[in-house]
Amino acid sequence: MSEWVSSAIRVLEADGNRSADTHLHLFPLPAEWGIDLYLKDESVHPTGSLKHRLARSLILYGLVNGLIDEGTTLLESSSGSTAVSEAYFARMLGLEFITVVPRSTSREKIDLIEFYGGRCHLVDRAEDISPEARRLASGCNGHYLDQFTYAERATDWRGNNNIAESVFSQLEQERHPVPRWIVVGAGTGGTSATFGRYVRYRRHETRVAVVDPEGSAFFDGWAGVADAEGRPSRIEGIGRPRVEPSFVPSVIDEMIRVPDAASIAAIRLLKERTLHWAGGSTGTNLYGAFELISRMRAAGETGSVVTLICDGGARYAETYYDDEWVAAQGWDLAPHRDRMERFLDGADW
Known part of the structure; x- marks a missing residue:
């Protein structure tokens, strides 16, 4: 190994030591549900995203x-x-x-x-x-x-301060330290593979759900469709027109398709209720988390759910947060926003 490579590895490891851990926020849910929803805020990395x-x-x-x-x-x-x-x-x-x-x-x-x-x-x-x-x-x-x-292979899924290890470490003092669900999107599949392998390796009962935007091939690939094909995603960062090699369906317990308009409605709700300004893929995560929480409520379950703030909303000021741009996509956010508002007020999902 050259002296330059050795120095480069040291520089990258130093960055990881400075910035690998990120905040875990609580999303406000009705106390009587007995369910805690956490948002792992990956937007605070030096470059502003999970990536x-x-x-x-x-x-x-x-x-x-x-x-x-x-x-x-x-x-x-x-x-x-x-x-x-x-x-x-x-x-x-x-x-x-x-x-x-x-x-x-x-x-x-x-x-x-x-x-x-x-x-x-x-x-x-x-x-x-x-x-x-x-x-x-x-x-x-x-x-x-x-x-x-x-x-999926470049990330150490066993530990080494990866995102899964970080989440479980941060939950240790919470009332539900082992979450019932981890909810993530898939752009490459690396994050879902890391969580899916980690919870099995640590023998947790946590299940991993992947949310997928409209038209993405990942959902059909997970469902067993051979050579599944889709279209380019309108939710930047997640969803693909083909099932990518780093996507590992076998470590995923559930997949949920989320309408694109619902993803955008969710990030606007998130901003109003928590002041966290996030990108569209975070909305996909949040909408899927609400669906799983509704299932827990219906089953009389308590526990915790964890999902991610993938990146900050400033990158999308002229798209997802611009009403004219949203209207030009043909998206009607109102029905999805109403559904989430009613759900958070105690109605069925």
Whole structure:
């Protein structure tokens, strides 16, 4: 191992030591339910999203496997947040970073990638990002980080201060320290694989639910449909037109399809009730968590549910939080908002 690689690993590990743990917030639910809903706030990472963990893991994976060295150009295919975090780490290590992103990616995310020194290569079709990144990597002798393949294996699911270990450590003093449900979305499948493997490894009774936006192929893939196909997701960061190699269906106990309009209604409700300003995938998580909590109530169960704030809402000020933009998507938020409001007031889901 070269002196440069050794130094790079030390730098990345130091970042992990500074920033791996994040806050666990309580969402206000009626006290008489006996159910606690926690939001793991991944938006407070230095690069503002859950993908900060993944980006560090992917680059470490490349370093220890001898795929990255001084002067290596790093490439990725990303709808935004992973690339933001990878650009941050690439700059930290003095490496060039190029990401292939759909042309529809929010301007705010592209600005962040460029702020950290990354370059964006735009393509018209979201399904073209991976083959285009692979082509660019081969043309410049670079390393394709390939989050959609390596997310599930680059993260240490047994511990080492990963997100699952962090959640269970933070719950130790709570009244329901072992949650009944963990609720996450799937963009690569890395987070659901980490939680799913960890709870089995630690022999917890916790179940893992994955929420999936409209049109995504993950739900059908989990249900056993061979060669499941979908369409590009309108909820940035989760949902894919194909079942990615890093998606591990066997460690997932439940999948819930969530309407796109419901995801956006949920983040607006979250902001009003907690002041936490989050992106669309957080709304998908929250809506799915409400559905599972409704099942617990119907069964007379108490306990805890944990989900994630995946990234901050400032990245979506001109999209998910803009009424004109939302109307242009054909989304009617009102029925979903009304359903959630009534549920939180004690009505059935």
